[in-house]
Amino acid sequence: xxxxxxxxxxxxxxxxxxxxxxxxxxxxxxxxxxxxxxxxxxxxxxxxxxxxxxxxxxxxxxxxxxxxxxxxxxxxxxxxxxxxxxxxxxxxxxxxxxxxxxxxxxxxxxxxxxxxxxxxxxxxxxxxxxxxxxxxxxxxxxxxxxxxxxxxxxxxxxxxxxxxxxxxxxxxxxxxxxxxxxxxxxxxxxxxxxxxxxxxxxxxxxxxxxxxxxxxxxxxxxxxxxxxxxxxxxxxxxxxxxxxxxxxxxxxxxxxxxxxxxx
Amino acid sequence: xxxxxxxxxxxxxxxxxxxxxxxxxxxxxxxxxxxxxxxxxxxxxxxxxxxxxxxxxxxxxxxxxxxxxxxxxxxxxxxxxxxxxxxxxxxxxxxxxxxxxxxxxxxxxxxxxxxxxxxxxxxxxxxxxxxxxxxxxxxxxxxxxxxxxxxxxxxxxxxxxxxxxxxxxxxxxxxxxxxxxxxxxxxxxxxxxxxxxxxxxxxxxxxxxxxxxxxxxxxxxxxxxxxxxxxxxxxxxxxxxxxxxxxxxxxxxxxxxxxxxxxxxxxxxxxxxxxxxxxxxxxxxxx
Amino acid sequence: xxxxxxxxxxxxxxxxxxxxxxxxxxxxxxxxxxxxxxxxxxxxxxxxxxxxxxxxxxxxxxxxxxxxxxxxxxxxxxxxxxxxxxxxxxxxxxxxxxxxxxxxxxxxxxxxxxxxxxxxxxxxxxxxxxxxxxxxxxxxxxxxxxxxxxxxxxxxxxxxxxxxxxxxxxxxxxxxxxxxxxxxxxxxxxxxxxxxxxxxxxxxxxxxxxxxxxxxxxxxxxxxxxxxxxxxxxxxxxxxxxxxxxxxxxxxxxxxxxxxxxxxxxxxxxxxxxxxxxxxxxxxxxxxxxxxxxxxxxxxxxxxxxxxxxxxxxxxxxxxxxxxxxxxxxxxx
Numbered sequence: 044x045x046x047x048x049x050x051x052x053x054x055x056x057x058x059x060x061x062x063x064x065x066x067x068x069x070x071x072x073x074x075x076x077x078x079x080x081x082x083x084x085x086x087x088x089x090x091x092x093x094x095x096x097x098x099x100x101x102x103x104x105x106x107x108x109x110x111x112x113x114x115x116x117x118x119x120x121x122x123x124x125x126x127x128x129x130x131x132x133x134x135x136x137x138x139x140x141x142x143x144x145x146x147x148x149x150x151x152x153x154x155x156x157x158x159x160x161x162x163x164x165x166x167x168x169x170x171x172x173x174x175x176x177x178x179x180x181x182x183x184x185x186x187x188x189x190x191x192x193x194x195x196x197x198x199x200x201x202x203x204x205x206x207x208x209x210x211x212x213x214x215x216x217x218x219x220x221x222x223x224x225x226x227x228x229x230x231x232x233x234x235x236x237x238x239x240x241x242x243x244x245x246x247x248x249x250x251x252x253x254x255x256x257x258x259x260x261x262x263x264x265x266x267x268x269x270x271x272x273x274x275x276x277x278x279x280x281x282x283x284x285x286x287x288x289x290x291x292x293x294x295x296x297x298x299x300x301x302x303x304x305x306x
Numbered sequence: 307x308x309x310x311x312x313x314x315x316x317x318x319x320x321x322x323x324x325x326x327x328x329x330x331x332x333x334x335x336x337x338x339x340x341x342x343x344x345x346x347x348x349x350x351x352x353x354x355x356x357x358x359x360x361x362x363x364x365x366x367x368x369x370x371x372x373x374x375x376x377x378x379x380x381x382x383x384x385x386x387x388x389x390x391x392x393x394x395x396x397x398x399x400x401x402x403x404x405x406x407x408x409x410x411x412x413x414x415x416x417x418x419x420x421x422x423x424x425x426x427x428x429x430x431x432x433x434x435x436x437x438x439x440x441x442x443x444x445x446x447x448x449x450x451x452x453x454x455x456x457x458x459x460x461x462x463x464x465x466x467x468x469x470x471x472x473x474x475x476x477x478x479x480x481x482x483x484x485x486x487x488x489x490x491x492x493x494x495x496x497x498x499x500x501x502x503x504x505x506x507x508x509x510x511x512x513x514x515x516x517x518x519x520x521x522x523x524x525x526x527x528x529x530x531x532x533x534x535x536x537x538x539x540x541x542x543x544x545x546x547x548x549x550x551x552x553x554x555x556x557x558x559x560x561x562x563x564x565x566x567x568x569x570x571x572x573x574x575x576x577x578x579x580x581x582x583x584x585x586x587x588x589x590x591x592x593x
Numbered sequence: 594x595x596x597x598x599x600x601x602x603x604x605x606x607x608x609x610x611x612x613x614x615x616x617x618x619x620x621x622x623x624x625x626x627x628x629x630x631x632x633x634x635x636x637x638x639x640x641x642x643x644x645x646x647x648x649x650x651x652x653x654x655x656x657x658x659x660x661x662x663x664x665x666x667x668x669x670x671x672x673x674x675x676x677x678x679x680x681x682x683x684x685x686x687x688x689x690x691x692x693x694x695x696x697x698x699x700x701x702x703x704x705x706x707x708x709x710x711x712x713x714x715x716x717x718x719x720x721x722x723x724x725x726x727x728x729x730x731x732x733x734x735x736x737x738x739x740x741x742x743x744x745x746x747x748x749x750x751x752x753x754x755x756x757x758x759x760x761x762x763x764x765x766x767x768x769x770x771x772x773x774x775x776x777x778x779x780x781x782x783x784x785x786x787x788x789x790x791x792x793x794x795x796x797x798x799x800x801x802x803x804x805x806x807x808x809x810x811x812x813x814x815x816x817x818x819x820x821x822x823x824x825x826x827x828x829x830x831x832x833x834x835x836x837x838x839x840x841x842x843x844x845x846x847x848x849x850x851x852x853x854x855x856x857x858x859x860x861x862x863x864x865x866x867x868x869x870x871x872x873x874x875x876x877x878x879x880x881x882x883x884x885x886x887x888x889x890x891x892x893x894x895x896x897x898x899x900x901x902x903x904x905x906x907x908x909x910x911x912x913x914x915x916x917x918x919x920x921x922x923x924x925x926x
Contacts, residue, residue: 117810133800134801145793157786184603415896
């Protein structure tokens with residue numbers, strides 16, 4: 044089993060507050076990992092560290108066995124480590140077609156071409172349109188991004204990530220703010236990704252986590268509490284305690300023990 | 307040789323104090339609301355014209371016009387803040403720059419219309435004129451007065467921010483505005499007050515500057531550049547940083563003009579550009 | 594999806610082709626730029642000034658309107674172009690087209706150097722770097738008065754006939770034709786650029802730098818490229834002005850000129866190329882018509898107009914016009 048992404052003793056503090064403590068995880072290729080934990084556990088910080096938006100104070104990040112700890116953010120994307128954002132981070136005044144075409148062009152190394160029009164790069168446009176259609180954004184891809192429904196904007200986050208042909212995809216609460224019935228749909232789209240793409244996602248809805256993750260990492264107060272299959276995590280009393288202690292109000296908490304009860 | 311150096315240092319320090327008065331308000335408001343107010347120099351100009359009009363036309367004693375310069379500028383600035391600027395806190399930096407530079411143009415043109423383009427003189431009382439001679443170094447009385455005023459105000463500002471409730475609220479809001487709002491601090495009110503005080507200080511600085519540098523409609527734009535240099539070098543929201551940067555620029559400018567007059571202000575601009583290249587957050591800034 | 598009417602998917606290629614195609618109003622506009630030769634022969638020197646400023650505004654639009662980088666220092670490049678072309682003309686290199694190329698190259702070279710400073714900073718620091726550089730350039734040009742003529746301006750420029758045939762005449766016929774031709778050629782280049790993947794990348798930087806990082810874009814390099822190109826264009830505009838007026842003043846690299854060009858662009862509308870042209874027309878025609886007004890008071894109205902546009906018409910006159918047009922068409926349909 045090849046390891047797609049791993050961290051080794053990763054640490055980060057803001058002032059005196061340690062938000063990431065000695066995090067060491069291994070995500071094998073093709074895995075569907077969920078990263079869960081109460082608010083403030085440092086989940087998004089971990090993704091920011093992995094993708095280079097933040098610099099770690101200590102530890103290493105390995106992508107496919109290569110040390111990328113010092114690599115700039117754009118270089119990590121080029122090597123296949125790509126993320127989406129919890130808060131929509133989109134080009135609001137471009138159409139989805141333009142946005143995804145831009146991402147495709149950046150990947151193909153033709154985004155610096157300044158003479159031929161975008162439309163003249165037919166392959167890139169076709170590829171972008173195919174990605175949008177596969178995420179059911181085909182009909183609305185000629186409207187401005189700012190005019191799209193919120194759920195569609197969440198899908199566009201994923202479309203932009205896919206356009207970079209990721210080897211490892213980090214999804215930061217892809218369904219955040221999406222109504223429940225739509226979020227399952229959104230996760231179906233994620234589940235349908237090619238199996239060689241490794242996915243690590245943050246999600247609060249335990250139904251979705253247990254349905255779509257092959258393994259779960261539990262982060263508490265910046266450190267890894269435990270890691271295991273959904274069954275193992277569901278049966279772990281420590282996880283239950285963390286969730287009941289901190290987020291007892293979450294409707295999903297009830298299903299922590301129940302495993303895949305909902306479908 | 308040494309005496310001229312001492313003279314340059316003294317004058318430069320006094321000039322730096324003027325710059326401090328004119329820039330500290332902008333530094334704090336920028337740190338607080340991230341509002342790029344290019345009209346700040348025009349508020350200083352307003353203070354200058356208040357002093358000129360009250361002394362020369364209304365016959366007020368000079369010292370009485372200084373508080374008036376502070377108060378009138380502060381009042382006018384709050385009107386602008388509430389009516390115009392507050393619409394722009396959430397807008398882009400470009401919009402802020404454009405709307406405030408539009409005001410600079412209007413203020414410059416209005417000053418030219420009302421007062422003409424000639425330099426406005428101001429009479430300071432006799433006990434503020436002249437100079438002492440200390441070991442061959444000429445120490446201007448007025449410049450000493452200027453330093454005293456600025457140092458007192460700096461101390462009042464620092465102590466006020468450290469000890470008063472409003473000061474604590476402002477510091478909290480500069481540090482983390484969202485958290486401050488969460489704690490129930492009325493950030494908008496704190497900001498309006500800060501804005502008024504900051505602009506008032508600029509007006510006071512402008513009023514104090516007239517005796518030394520004169521006053522014409524170009525005053526606002528000319529000092530805007532110096533003020534922005536101080537603010538960007540000092541780091542946003544930092545009183546100590548503004549003070550240090552103002553002294554540095556004041557002394558540097560005076561030294562450049564004395565020792566290499568043919569270069570004019572070139573070295574100051576070059577110094578600023580180089581510094582911002584190396585440390586975009588300013589000498590003392592945290593962000 | 595069963596039972597639902599299947600909507601046909603839109604055609605992305607047709608959409609993109611439509612965007613890049615020259616539209617009828619565009620062609621009409623460019624044809625109408627020839628009208629001054631016959632309709633306003635007395636205003637040809639004003640018309641060539643407008644062409645110069647329009648080119649300058651377009652150069653600023655590329656970085657401000659498309660890439661979203663605020664600059665108040667672009668007159669530096671305008672001035673470098675003007676002084677380079679002027680000095681060439683003064684010292685015996687009177688051939689205009691090669692003079693243009695040399696001037697634009699000089700401005701672009703300086704622009705490339707300055708781009709390292711510009712891409713490092715943001716917010717106030719960026720603004721101050723652009724302002725600082727323009728004040729530095731002015732002080733330097735003033736200090737080097739034996740080369741630049743200082744505050745008297747650069748005099749004694751001699752420019753040969755364009756292509757060896759068209760002499761620069763008193764009425765400005767050649768001047769306007771020349772300025773218009775340069776503007777049009779530069780415009781065609783810019784139009785291709787903004788419709789290319791590179792142009793899309795610039796808009797991406799304006800819209801969301803964080804997202805640009807996340808799709809792996811070498812943002813800084815892209816910005817440096819467009820800044821250098823834009824500096825070259827500004828230099829071209831300055832060079833045309835120097836060659837057609839045969840004089841260069843210190844103001845050509847002052848702060849006021851930097852601010853003026855940004856104001857024109859804002860009045861016309863950013864991010865559309867034509868906004869800069871429209872802004873230049875309005876600004877300069879108004880200034881010409883109100884020339885009996887003291888220029889100091891003139892800025893009072895400019896300031897007010899600027900505030901009004903930023904408050905009520907954020908996408909400039911062109912943006913307002915296009916919204917009006919959409920509404921009229923929407924009602925008619």
